[in-house]
Amino acid sequence: MRVHSVKLMKKMDLIRDLPKGPLEVYRKRATFNWKSMRINLLGEDLVRYQKKLWNYIESSPEFQRPVKTISLDETRRRCYKQLNSLIKNDILPIDHPGWFNYLFFYDASLPVVTGITQGMVPSVIFSLGTNRHGEILEKIQEGKYTSCFALTEIAHGTNIRGMLTTAKYDPRTESFIFHSPNFESAKCWAGALGKAATHAIVYAQLITPDNENHGLHPFIVQIRDPKTFLPMPGITVGDMGEKVALNGVDNGFLMFNHYSVPRINLLNKNADVTKEGKYVAQIKDRSKLFGASLGALSTGRVTITMIGTMYITLATVIAIRYVAARKQFGPSAKEEYPVIEYQVQQGRLFPHLASMYAMTVFSHMFVRKSREFQIDMLTSDDKELISTKGLEIHALSSAAKPLCTWTARDAIQDCREACGGHGYLKVSRLGDIRSENDANCTYEGENNVLIQQASNWLLSQWANVSQGKKVASPLGSASFLEGANQILSLKFNCSSIDQTMQLENLLIAFKWLTCYYLKKTYERVHRLKQNGNGNFEARNDSQTYFARTLTLVYAEHAIIQTFCHRIQDPEFKDDERLVLTKLCSLYAGWSLERRLGDLYAGGYASPDSKIDILLREGIIAISKDLVKDAVALVDVVAPPDFILNSPLGMSDGEIYKHLEKSFLKNPENLQRPSWWQEISRSKL
Known part of the structure; x- marks a missing residue:
């Protein structure tokens, strides 16, 4: 045990210490060591690569940020100049291609061009x-x-x-x-x-x-x-x-x-x-040929789940550091509280903090599985398995990409609003993050259309369930459907908040929801066909309140299931596993709370079960408990200040010092405009 601790301490030396400042009070209250958590969550190899990448960007002339807005042509020139610099100096990760996504922390255009061309x-x-x-x-x-x-x-x-x-x-x-x-x-x-x-x-x-x-x-x-x-x-x-x-x-x-x-x-x-x-x-079967091709084409969508994770991470880091340092109001006129202490801020931001961790775990897994699939396509002679995997990767990416990008979209907006007027400043970076993530909702497949493609695959699995056949899910995202009939017979029977928020109980509820919506959608399509509708019309007329919800619930289950599995990794220390469990419970409970109507309408929860009260009180309780750990939790995933590039989210928490510096950085901010004589309507 002592040897393991010594090794961990040496690994933690890879990570910079954080400066003292207003955030120190919350860092001292944290229940875990943020450096240890970063090592165990991301792995030593990735942490080493991050250090190499951050140090290179911070010290290279090509990456110094312009003081003024530059032209479109110069913006593109700058991007390719930076890309060539990374390649020339052997900075891009070859063995771990998903790692280049951490360039999104610096500037989103660079990893987009890098991802496409390299x-x-x-x-x-x-x-x-x-x-x-x-x-x-x-x-x-x-x-x-x-x-x-x-x-x-x-x-x-x-x-x-x-x-x-x-x-x-x-x-x-x-x-x-x-x-x-x-x-x-x-x-x-x-x-x-x-x-x-x-x-x-x-x-x-x-x-x-x-x-x-x-x-x-x-x-x-x-x-x-x-x-x-x-x-x-x-x-x-x-x-x-x-x-x-x-x-x-x-x-x-x-x-x-x-x-x-x-x-x-x-x-x-x-x-x-x-x-x-x-x-x-x-591959003689044209549908299987198409399935193999879909798997290859899904790489971009899989990557976007991680890109969405990068954006929600940036926004969450900025907002939580801001609300932990920003003080407003209090119990008396002489005392002001950090706004992180207010329940409304906890309820607005902490579910996004939990989402960010859930998406981090899921996206890393999914990128790795996608990479393995690409290798299988080169080395495996099992065309049947390749086709089946390709179809599942296509379906899961078509579900997870919309969920992750929409989750990031909503989180970024809440983070912007949580930072008040200062969050509307361009230097806060939250507006740019919002606009950059917006593209995720449409490229590599518009989200609402992708959802339909995922639901088509899920409906084909229900046909297998109905006929007693094996569910074709080599990645395990839908293998639980084989027990759908037994799952649908389950009822909510928790009697306490703690019991309701236990991971196994929350996961069971999502399995039930997925089965419920899959059966419901399948029956809807079947009924429409019986009424004389063709296959296209039946699928088209079963989206709203049926297939669309099915796909999102399926993706939520996959993310929660992955998070639950990852928490069991023996690398995590007990205090780390405890806070990760709280985050997973918060994400699952928050996601489930939005489906309360379905839980009641479908019969999973009886009218007197009080599932609504238990879930909501659980969400509030976990959120309040996370106040002491919130700053340390964003420290785990935050890039260095030069990369983060937001005066509201700097690691020292000195909001006003950094805002003043940003105001004074551009000399034009202190000069009269060249058109000053046009301002007045009267002649002097």
């Missing part, structure tokens, strides 16, 4: 390409080519089956002829496409010489000359202009005019076309 594109080529694509991949990795991922079209986003761009094979030239029939078919929103990309992974409808359309397939396509960065003949490519946020990312549009692409540029891991024009699929 992660997503190479990953897709690895997963869906073969040896014949090695040279292109090598040049991308060497930086001789710049790449992007072009799937979305102007008139079709999440509905990937409806894409209009065609790639018709010509056996005479052994090439695919790419064509965009109209502007609606223009590829768009692809990051790095606007100015930088020389090559793009393009998804197009593959048509063989017999005019048979074999559906959407991926190609690696040259779109610009790497020597001049001018478009290739037959290519129209441009920038989409300034956005609400993420302006370091050059989102672009792309059109083809009968543009010839060599046959070998088809990413042919799962399907190929011979020189003569014969279509050959490695």
Whole structure:
């Protein structure tokens, strides 16, 4: 035990001490050591990488923040300059690709461009390409080519089956002829496409010489000359202009005019076309072929669950440090309390603190599982398992991505409001965080559409349950459905607050909710079909109050289940496990409280069960208990002050000192405007 403690102490030396200040009073009250918790929650390797990354950013000229707002062109130039600096100095993590998401703590545009050019594109080529694509991949990795991922079209986003761009094979030239029939078919929103990309992974409808359309397939396509960065003949490519946020990312549009692409540029891991024009699929079942492709395409959505975690972390760190240092009102005119002591602030912020921890645990697990799936696609011969895993990853990412990004959206807004007027200042960074996260709700699949895709997979699992078949859930997110009939017979029987807030009881309630909504939605779809509706109409008319809620409850269960499992890790000390258990209970209880109507209506809770009172009192009690640990809990996940870059959330808690510094930083703030003579309506 002593040896373990000595090793832990050495690991904790990796983490900077925090400065003294107004927050010290709460740090002294904490029930656990925040440095130890960071090591055990994130792992020594990640903590070491964070130290390397933070130190490099803080000391490098390319990463020093501009005093004034810079132009759109300069913003993009700055982003690529920083990316090249990270690559040149070997800062990007190769063995742990999910770690680059911690760049979101510094500036969101940089990891978006990094993820696309250094992660997503190479990953897709690895997963869906073969040896014949090695040279292109090598040049991308060497930086001789710049790449992007072009799937979305102007008139079709999440509905990937409806894409209009065609790639018709010509056996005479052994090439695919790419064509965009109209502007609606223009590829768009692809990051790095606007100015930088020389090559793009393009998804197009593959048509063989017999005019048979074999559906959407991926190609690696040259779109610009790497020597001049001018478009290739037959290519129209441009920038989409300034956005609400993420302006370091050059989102672009792309059109083809009968543009010839060599046959070998088809990413042919799962399907190929011979020189003569014969279509050959490695996976004969088209739905399974589609399932394998979906798994590869889900990488972006999986990553966004972690991106949402980065944003909610930033906002929560800023807000909780602010409310712990900010004093307002009190029991007497001479005494002011830190506003964290007020129940309304606890009820507003602490569920988001709990959500942040739950999302942190879940997103790290999910990114790891997705990475393992990418490796399986390269090494495994079990096509059936690959397809099944791909479909589950697609479903879980289509559920978790909306839940996590919406949770972050709501948390950021509450954090902004909790910081009052100061939170509305741009220097608080909360407005930028809000705008940056907003993109998460639409890219890589608009949330409401993704929810429908997840519910479709869940409904197919209920069909297996009804027929006594095994539930196809190799990741375990839905394996509990095999006991659905027994789960649906359960009743809420807790008689105390403590019993109600126990993790096993909260998890059972979410299993019941998922089964309840799955059965309810399945019966709704079946009833609509019996009334003469087609499959499309039945699914469409069973979303609101049915499939939509089902998907979100399924995602909540998956996150809670993952958190519960992670808490049992023996690496955690007893005091760490205790506070993590409180956070998990708070997240689960807070999520469950919003479903009280379903618990009563579905018969899980009887009218006299008092589940509403027990849950709400439990949420209030845990929130009050977490006051002493809240500052230490955000210290666990907070980046250094230079990275956080918010005067409201600095680690010393000296809000007003840092606000004053920010006001005085730009000399123009103290100067009269150049148009001062235009202010007065009277002539002097």
